[in-house]
Amino acid sequence: MSERAESQGVKWAELLVLPAVNLLAALVVSGVIVRIIGENPWTALKLLLGGAFGSGEGIGYTLYYATNFIFTGLSVAVAYKAGMFNIGAEGQAYIGGLGAGLVCLAAGSAPFWEVLPAAICAAAVFGAAWAFIPAWLQAKRGSHIVITTIMFNFIASALMTWLLVNVLIQPGQQSPETRQFGPNTWQPTASDLLGRVGIHVAATPLNLSFLIALAAAAGVWALVWRTRWGYAIRVTGENPAAALYAGISPSKVTFLVMLLSGALAGCLPLNELMGSQHLISLDFPAGAGFVGIAVALMARNHPAGICAAAVLFGALVQGGSELSFDMPHVNRDMVVVIQGLVILFCGGLDNLFKNPLRILRGWVRGARPR
Amino acid sequence: MDPALELRGIDKRFGSVHANRAVSLSVGPGTVHGIIGENGAGKSTLMNIVYGFHRADSGEVRVHGRAVDIRSPQDAIGAGIGMVHQHFMLVENFTVLENVVLGAEGGPLLGPGLGLARAELEKLGRDYGLEVPLDEPVEHLPVGLQQRVEILKALYRGADVLILDEPTAVLTPQEADQLFRMLARLRNQGKTAILVTHKLREIMAIADRVTVMRQGAVVAEMETANTSPRELAEKMVGRPVLLDVQKSAARPGATLLEVADLEVRDRRGVARVKGVSFAVRAAEIVGIAGVAGNGQSELLEALAGLTAPSLGKIRLAGAEVSAGARERRGQGLAHVPEDRLKMGVIASFSAADNGILGYHDRSEYLWGPFLNRGAIRSSCARKMSEWDVRPQQPDRRILAFSGGNQQKLVLAREIDSRPQVLIVGQPTRGVDIGAIEFIHRRLVALRDAGVAILLISVELEEILGLSDRILVMAGGVISGEMDRSEATEERLGLMMAGIGREESRSGKSGAGRPGGATPSGKGPAG
Numbered sequence: 008m009s010e011r012a013e014s015q016g017v018k019w020a021e022l023l024v025l026p027a028v029n030l031l032a033a034l035v036v037s038g039v040i041v042r043i044i045g046e047n048p049w050t051a052l053k054l055l056l057g058g059a060f061g062s063g064e065g066i067g068y069t070l071y072y073a074t075n076f077i078f079t080g081l082s083v084a085v086a087y088k089a090g091m092f093n094i095g096a097e098g099q100a101y102i103g104g105l106g107a108g109l110v111c112l113a114a115g116s117a118p119f120w121e122v123l124p125a126a127i128c129a130a131a132v133f134g135a136a137w138a139f140i141p142a143w144l145q146a147k148r149g150s151h152i153v154i155t156t157i158m159f160n161f162i163a164s165a166l167m168t169w170l171l172v173n174v175l176i177q178p179g180q181q182s183p184e185t186r187q188f189g190p191n192t193w194q195p196t197a198s199d200l201l202g203r204v205g206i207h208v209a210a211t212p213l214n215l216s217f218l219i220a221l222a223a224a225a226g227v228w229a230l231v232w233r234t235r236w237g238y239a240i241r242v243t244g245e246n247p248a249a250a251l252y253a254g255i256s257p258s259k260v261t262f263l264v265m266l267l268s269g270a271l272a273g274c275l276p277l278n279e280l281m282g283s284q285h286l287i288s289l290d291f292p293a294g295a296g297f298v299g300i301a302v303a304l305m306a307r308n309h310p311a312g313i314c315a316a317a318v319l320f321g322a323l324v325q326g327g328s329e330l331s332f333d334m335p336h337v338n339r340d341m342v343v344v345i346q347g348l349v350i351l352f353c354g355g356l357d358n359l360f361k362n363p364l365r366i367l368r369g370w371v372r373g374a375r376p377r
Numbered sequence: 378m379d380p381a382l383e384l385r386g387i388d389k390r391f392g393s394v395h396a397n398r399a400v401s402l403s404v405g406p407g408t409v410h411g412i413i414g415e416n417g418a419g420k421s422t423l424m425n426i427v428y429g430f431h432r433a434d435s436g437e438v439r440v441h442g443r444a445v446d447i448r449s450p451q452d453a454i455g456a457g458i459g460m461v462h463q464h465f466m467l468v469e470n471f472t473v474l475e476n477v478v479l480g481a482e483g484g485p486l487l488g489p490g491l492g493l494a495r496a497e498l499e500k501l502g503r504d505y506g507l508e509v510p511l512d513e514p515v516e517h518l519p520v521g522l523q524q525r526v527e528i529l530k531a532l533y534r535g536a537d538v539l540i541l542d543e544p545t546a547v548l549t550p551q552e553a554d555q556l557f558r559m560l561a562r563l564r565n566q567g568k569t570a571i572l573v574t575h576k577l578r579e580i581m582a583i584a585d586r587v588t589v590m591r592q593g594a595v596v597a598e599m600e601t602a603n604t605s606p607r608e609l610a611e612k613m614v615g616r617p618v619l620l621d622v623q624k625s626a627a628r629p630g631a632t633l634l635e636v637a638d639l640e641v642r643d644r645r646g647v648a649r650v651k652g653v654s655f656a657v658r659a660a661e662i663v664g665i666a667g668v669a670g671n672g673q674s675e676l677l678e679a680l681a682g683l684t685a686p687s688l689g690k691i692r693l694a695g696a697e698v699s700a701g702a703r704e705r706r707g708q709g710l711a712h713v714p715e716d717r718l719k720m721g722v723i724a725s726f727s728a729a730d731n732g733i734l735g736y737h738d739r740s741e742y743l744w745g746p747f748l749n750r751g752a753i754r755s756s757c758a759r760k761m762s763e764w765d766v767r768p769q770q771p772d773r774r775i776l777a778f779s780g781g782n783q784q785k786l787v788l789a790r791e792i793d794s795r796p797q798v799l800i801v802g803q804p805t806r807g808v809d810i811g812a813i814e815f816i817h818r819r820l821v822a823l824r825d826a827g828v829a830i831l832l833i834s835v836e837l838e839e840i841l842g843l844s845d846r847i848l849v850m851a852g853g854v855i856s857g858e859m860d861r862s863e864a865t866e867e868r869l870g871l872m873m874a875g876i877g878r879e880e881s882r883s884g885k886s887g888a889g890r891p892g893g894a895t896p897s898g899k900g901p902a903g
Contacts, residue, residue: 233747233748234747234748235738235742235746235747236746237748238733238737241723242737245723245724245725246719246723246724248719248720249719249720249722249723251720252681252683252702252712252720252734253702253703253734253735254701254703254705254706254735
């Protein structure tokens with residue numbers, strides 16, 4: 008048993024300590040850069056953290072951004088569990104917005120509790136549909152999913168631009184966006200919901216879809232780790248030859264996970280459009296699909312980790328905008344640099360501290376009397 | 378005289394694994410020295426230290442009495458140590474000459490270096506009986522000659538001590554004998570050879586002295602003339618072992634597996650199995666012998682439903698099989714794959730999760746769409762106790778088990794489904810002697826219980842020990858079939874070589890159906 012306890016210990020160290028060390032390294036390097044451009048890194052860090060977590064408003068915005076990243080992070084992770092790299096969450100989210108948006112625009116005066124399920128279904132179906140063609144090309148023609156999903160991001164962008172400029176635009180308007188959805192289709196905000204039970208929080212775009220995202224994370228966990236389909240997904244991702252041996256159809260798994268992945272990404276507009284913008288706007292995913300890759304990478308594709316990593320990236324966005332507001336030399340691009348460093352250290356250089364950490368553990372153990 | 382190679386107190390740990398424990402050994406010049414031990418006994422680690430792939434934590438390597446510091450293979454080559462790897466390190470589409478000079482070109486221009494090398498290689502070839510067609514691309518050479526190229530490479534770089542790592546794994550018995558004659562000749566010319574192997578027969582055939590390793594330590598070193606295979610096996614395992622499989626005569630029943638004119642093509646469309654027909658009956662073990670890469674793997678995969686044959690029929694208990702591995706499992710065909718880690722288990726999964734691979738949609742493991750983790754775990758625990766898998770921890774990661782225990786779990790999983798037909802590839806590859814004994818006994822017991830077993834193995838001893846009837850595959854066709862009682866290693870070896878010719882110059886052009894070499898003795902085919 009002690010051996011098992013030890014391997015559990017290793018697992019925990021790698022799941023928690025390693026990302027923390029990586030994050031710290033990213034912050035140190037970011038600090039050096041902030042210093043080089045002539046600002047005080049400590050002040051910058053305080054502003055960043057304070058902006059993200061220092062107030063009810065900050066926390067609300069952080070979690071609002073995190074909601075988007077949970078959806079896209081889950082989307083990337085589900086595909087990755089089957090060994091597929093879905094770069095197309097951005098486009099799938101964009102098209103999902105078309106589905107959710109059309110439901111909201113057509114909702115008339117239907118009550119929210121009728122609109123919501125329809126919007127979720129439409130968002131998921133549209134997102135999944137956008138992943139279907141790459142999945143089909145992969146399963147039947149062997150076209151690489153990375154290439155096709157990237158291409159489908161561009162196609163989604165072009166299609167939505169055309170639709171917004173030529174079809175869905177509000178007549179008499181200049182900006183390419185739809186008319187506003189009826190208030191009956193808006194997600195109730197956190198301040199709304201908590202206000203009803205007597206808790207008062209700052210008014211932010213944080214809304215019900217945060218809970219939907221958490222439920223989706225729990226659902227993904229149950230599906231991947233607790234069902235027979237999840238078993239087939241994991242076998243395929245870990246060892247395709249063994250999947251073939253076990254009689255698992257690779258093309259079925261490809262379809263299953265890509266549709267699921269597209270559906271999850273497609274749910275992003277539940278938060279972004281129905282929770283905040285209340286219309287379909289040009290390029291509303293704003294890169295969340297790509298941040299989802301970093302989130303999944305950092306979380307090792309585990310839903311719990313995805314929620315945590317999404318909050319981290321949400322904090323970077325929210326704290327970063329405070330930072331660029333308060334520090335004259337730090338602009339939004341600088342925030343992107345910091346994000347990039349986090350991605351680099353937590354994803355790309357993941358193994359940088361792995362071995363040193365193991366050696367350190369060895370020392371600690373060696374120092375103890377046996 | 379100083380020993381050609383001497384190791385003093387070599388110690389090496391990988392994390393918690395103590396791979397070499399104060400290993401000391403001494404290899405006299407002009408001898409063939411065997412190093413024998415089970416998988417994981419530390420032989421390969423030791424040789425990798427000598428060749429500079431790993432650094433020892435402590436200890437000393439001395440070559441001809443001089444301490445040397447070996448930090449890389451370049452240092453090892455500089456010290457006169459050469460290595461012939463189990464998997465050849467050759468560039469397939471380069472000629473022999475180009476392969477030999479690769480990395481030792483001797484200047485920026487290829488021409489002069491190649492000229493010198495040609496002269497040198499011709500001399501080496503004459504001196505040691507290692508003639509190889511220098512201008513032939515390596516991919517056109519049979520495996521035995523490719524190995525010769527590896528040896529030449531080492532000698533060309535001035536190797537005085539030659540390490541051979543499991544050199545016979547890819548050879549027919551005749552090719553192995555040729556290799557041994559070559560080694561004897563090298564020895565007579567004053568070279569030193571170290572033969573790393575787990576095969577007792579080879580040590581007895583060629584080595585002058587043998588070092589036995591177990592669990593990272595040297596447990597014995599002796600003259601081969603003063604020992605026996607039984608004693609060596611005992612020292613390797615640490616307890617007396619049964620080398621022979623105990624079994625009664627087969628009493629075969631109805632034909633359960635029938636294969637007719639099967640042809641299998643690989644992804645490039647090349648036929649790897651060319652019109653193979655045979656049958657396996659209830660309560661018999663049919664062994665397919667052959668050198669690795671002669672179509673056995675492709676045959677196995679086609680039978681298991683992993684690839685679709687281009688021609689031919691497969692019948693299970695008289696009925697045509699359905700397509701797909703899952704469907705065939707449902708029809709009572711179980712399959713133990715040749716390469717456990719590549720196909721049979723998922724390295725990152727626990728033993729319990731591996732215990733349902735291929736059976737994960739059976740109701741006994743499910744609770745609606747959800748996996749019934751309690752049932753999966755307890756079923757794994759039961760299989761573990763029935764098959765003596767140690768340690769009995771279903772939640773332990775499969776990689777944390779020894780090869781033998783992994784293989785027992787794979788066999789337990791497949792046999793637990795009560796198949797009518799079991800096809801099993803390399804059942805004891807990477808498995809320790811103790812577990813081999815156990816697995817062989819179980820396979821015989823399964824046969825006696827009426828299961829039709831098709832055994833594919835590159836280990837002749839295994840084929841001879843287990844089979845009731847033996848088929849030989851060479852070049853994608855069955856080049857011979859005989860009853861066990863008529864089989865000898867020599868006879869099988871000739872059939873494995875295809876047409877009995879010692880060595881065909883080109884492995885590819887000789888790939889026709891081997892004509893007149895059909896064996897006289899036909900087995901009791903169903």
